[in-house]
Amino acid sequence: MSEVPDTPALPEPDEARIGVDSWVAESDRRRAQRRGPLGLVARGWESSPDSVKLLVFIAFASTLPFWLNEGDLFSFGLFTLIYATLGLGLNVVVGWAGLLDLGYVAFYGIGAYGYALVSSPQYGIHWPAEAAIPAVMAATALLGLLLGFSARRLQGDYLAIVTLFFLQAFLAFTGTANPTVAGVGLTGGPNGIPNVDPLKFFGYELNSTKQQYFFLLGVLAVVAAAFYLANLSRTGRAWRALRDDPLAAEAMSMPVDRLKQLAFVIGAATAGLCGAIFAAIEGAVVSTDFTVSVLITIYAVVILGGLGSIAGVILGAVVINVSSQFLAPQNDHPEIKRWLFYGTVLLLVVLAVKPWYRAMVSLLGAVAFGFAVHAIVAAHAAPSWTSGVAVDAGSASTAKDIAGWVVIPVGHGNFDTLAYIAMVVALISVRNLSGWWRTVALIPTLYLTAVVWENLLAPNPAVTALILFGAMLVILMTSRPQGLLGKPRVEVV
């Protein structure tokens, strides 16, 4: 028994390999290799049916009101649920039917304005929510049907532009046109409609954030379950066929036009529902809540998790809303955004740079590089180059530590602009390098990123969030178009 037995080769997968991405083809094998308790959890999660996953999420989400305070529950909890529900509606139109609808946010706005018109002192009408919400949904669904007529004639970019015009016309109508109806400006112009009634079902008013949160959680559960079943149904299959190849779908005698309009109607009704709830919760409606920024945020929600995946949309809503709330100009935790930023950078470097010691070289190198640069600047340049203070640094010692590592100049006008442009160029160049070149180039790039963050991005967190969403769309589309949870589409040629 002197021979060492050969390690048994893993069995070849029996599915056809032609035209299949190798990463996809080997996913089963990789999963089988995951061992230990973590692997058990991962396998258990993947093999459990979707209804169980949804229940786990709902169970976790319903504990939130018991350990978050009122303000946090409002910004982190409620808005995540609104984004998730909105994202689910958009997912039907874009993810399943494959129609690029850039007017989606207009339906959200029409829902909000619709609710505000029938339940506010604007015209003295106070419908209860059980009448107002179905009415608003019916109205937005009807408008969705009308806009859906454009999908019959146009596709791709043309449809995108027509729906975007619809959004712009909506914004111009509510924000500036504001026609006078019955003696009052219909939409209140730039001031919007104030004092919208809270949700009131059959005489029972949802006043506290907790009540509203549980109501929304219920709405999300119902919408998610309905869409899950719709996706499994004949119509769901037809939508996906339409998305993958409209011509083939039509040749298979699918009612292509009706399917497109159905997707538009369902998306519009969901957006209308969200808009009505949003109006009631906010207590006021302004047209600036429905701009292109919101559209991009909702697209980021749907695309981050993965187009076409319900779980992906919910994950995307959590990530996008939590990060944008931390980046909101006013919140209770201004110092967290810094740790969130450095944590994300750390995670990205560790995940993207392989093997681990290269990542360590880059990170430790960046830290050392920073101290060196700071020392040189402090010794040789005017004191105004290092006299700045980090914003929202929490305790004084953190502020001092950061200002001792990052160069924060005061009164050097164009420094921020140049540093920002240099950072974008450096990040793009690093993406195109490989091997040790990348490891070495990462050192100054990481430090430059920290400099830009402390000087420019952290003081303007709201714009930063929008920039990051825009960049995320590009990076995801070019490197992982299926999102975090979506299944990669295998193009068989």
Place this chain on the structure above:
Amino acid sequence: MHFLLFSVIDNIRSLGWGGAFQLLRNGIVLGSLYALIALGYTLVYGILKLLNFAHGDVYMVGSFLGFGVLTAFGGALNPGIPLVPLIILMFAAAMVGSGVLGVSIERFAYRPLRNAPRIAPLISALGVAFFLENSAQLLTGGYVYSYEALDLGGKNGNLGPLVSPVFSVGGNPVTVVQVFVVATAVGLMVGLVLLVSRTRFGKAMRATAFDREAASMMGIDTDRVIASTFFIASMLAGAAGVMFGLYIGTTFFFMGFLAGLKAFTAAVVGGIGSIPGAVVGGLLVGLLESFAIGYVGGQWSDIVVFGLLIVFMLVRPSGLLGSYAIQKV
């Protein structure tokens, strides 16, 4: 709706022929700007079948680059060098800078998606547009900057030579800058038409637009052709950005999005992929907007313009000068 119609008739009466001429003049100048941007859309669409949402923001960046050069030479009120070289420098900086920006956008946001499903590059383009617009907001502080174009080259608080009238029709002057914008736009368009129809490079461009795969088999470096197309398209947008600054007198971070939308529609109205079509479409959209502002009123003009454009795109998506594409299976 009838009250709107009455007020339109009232406006037409009260503005009279002189007012109509002013609207026509403004429409033609605005239309020339739209036409220049629309040419960029039409070139890129013709070659990649991609709606380049970021194009409008390239135009915005061009406008800021021109403004940067103007500021670097001492500003409009007290320029350090004579007016003509200053304006040439502004155009050069804006055109080269925008061109480089356009090429890098193509390289990093669109090239990896050459063979992806059609929705992917569109979303990527939307992301680039959003990134550029908000970066500009961050870097400019979100303010509206004034070119001070009225005073450009003027001394001691006088109006500059750019706003002196060249000729006037019925007491309504046409100023130097208006003539200049239209003439420059026409010059750039003629140059573009010659480039596409008469040169070897233009031939390569047309071949790539017609069938990219076949063109690359014939030895055409299609990646280079596409990058050059982006350079030319973005250069035109940069020039339009400086012209906007000189004509309207301001530049701001959100100027690109709406202008880009309208210019894309101009390209579609004229028939996408067609260079004369983009010019005709740009003029039509400019005139439509100008007359809508004059006769319908500023707050309704966008709704009227967008409404008419939606109807046009639904009724005749192939445009005025385009032909119906037959889908081959």
